[in-house]
Amino acid sequence: MQKPTDAELEILQVLWQEGPSTVRQVNDILGRRRDIGYTTSLKLMQIMHEKGLVTRIEDGRTHIYAAAVAERDTQSYLLQEFVDQTFRGSAMNLVMQALGNHQEVSAEEIEAIKSLIAKMEQEQNNRPS
Amino acid sequence: MQKPTDAELEILQVLWQEGPSTVRQVNDILGRRRDIGYTTSLKLMQIMHEKGLVTRIEDGRTHIYAAAVAERDTQSYLLQEFVDQTFRGSAMNLVMQALGNHQEVSAEEIEAIKSLIAKMEQEQNNRPS
DNA sequence: AAACATCTACGAAATTTTTCGTAGTTCCAA
DNA sequence: TTGGAACTACGAAAAATTTCGTAGATGTTT
Numbered sequence: 001m002q003k004p005t006d007a008e009l010e011i012l013q014v015l016w017q018e019g020p021s022t023v024r025q026v027n028d029i030l031g032r033r034r035d036i037g038y039t040t041s042l043k044l045m046q047i048m049h050e051k052g053l054v055t056r057i058e059d060g061r062t063h064i065y066a067a068a069v070a071e072r073d074t075q076s077y078l079l080q081e082f083v084d085q086t087f088r089g090s091a092m093n094l095v096m097q098a099l100g101n102h103q104e105v106s107a108e109e110i111e112a113i114k115s116l117i118a119k120m121e122q123e124q125n126n127r128p129s
Numbered sequence: 130m131q132k133p134t135d136a137e138l139e140i141l142q143v144l145w146q147e148g149p150s151t152v153r154q155v156n157d158i159l160g161r162r163r164d165i166g167y168t169t170s171l172k173l174m175q176i177m178h179e180k181g182l183v184t185r186i187e188d189g190r191t192h193i194y195a196a197a198v199a200e201r202d203t204q205s206y207l208l209q210e211f212v213d214q215t216f217r218g219s220a221m222n223l224v225m226q227a228l229g230n231h232q233e234v235s236a237e238e239i240e241a242i243k244s245l246i247a248k249m250e251q252e253q254n255n256r257p258s
Numbered sequence: 259a260a261a262c263a264t265c266t267a268c269g270a271a272a273t274t275t276t277t278c279g280t281a282g283t284t285c286c287a288a
Numbered sequence: 289t290t291g292g293a294a295c296t297a298c299g300a301a302a303a304a305t306t307t308c309g310t311a312g313a314t315g316t317t318t
Binding site: 135137167168189 | 304305306307308309310313314315
Binding site: 006009010013017072074075076078079080082083085086087088091092093094095096097098099100101109110112113114116117120121 | 222
């Protein structure tokens, strides 16, 4: 997988969230957060197209862009890199820190983790030693 | 906190792991993983010193560098940024994905998470609504 | 003491990423 | 039918990061 740069990831986020969009639409959304010229967004999306990070179809004289990579896959990929770089490969340390930092965990979320844990314990038991 | 670049983080990792070290020592360790010139490491560490990411003391004609920022603090900071950028601020999604990706979770680690979860549930109950 | 190795400082090249200006085209409204 | 608004393509400037060469000082070996 081609690793997206920070600016590219920002655009992917918009496409994942909003679905297929024109440069104008993406630029408008980015513009809410920070100053960014139209041609800057355009150029980025053109580069992303070359790299295969997005697809695009013509719609009249404009283009409609869509993410070509799945959000989950990209997150996995970046997560792996981040764990290696920042937590020396220890996903557990990352998890513990993430859970520890964010006190505001809802009951539902806790349940979700618990069931995931339960699943992992099962796998533990079924694993041939 | 000054955000370390990728190369700077790599050096911080060495200093955290090995403790105070000379440029030579850091460079040797980095050199195991990839080609990197001595003066490259030197320059990076000088820059980090200017930025306040490391401290250094003279020892004869060489310098001994030490991390000036705590590993935990830096991880927290970078984690927060990463969650925002990559998981749109949802630490839970990150946690779920991290747990899901890495099947190889030891029994001890599962216990650690469970007790953390238990602690969080307590806080939940004690929280004034 | 001469040759050599090793250290710092520092400028600057090289690379990567981000940003934007300009040119050319097309659409639409006055 | 003319002028302006919006679009793409593209080169290149700007900014950020990484890499390294060279110079000068100091220690070490023969």
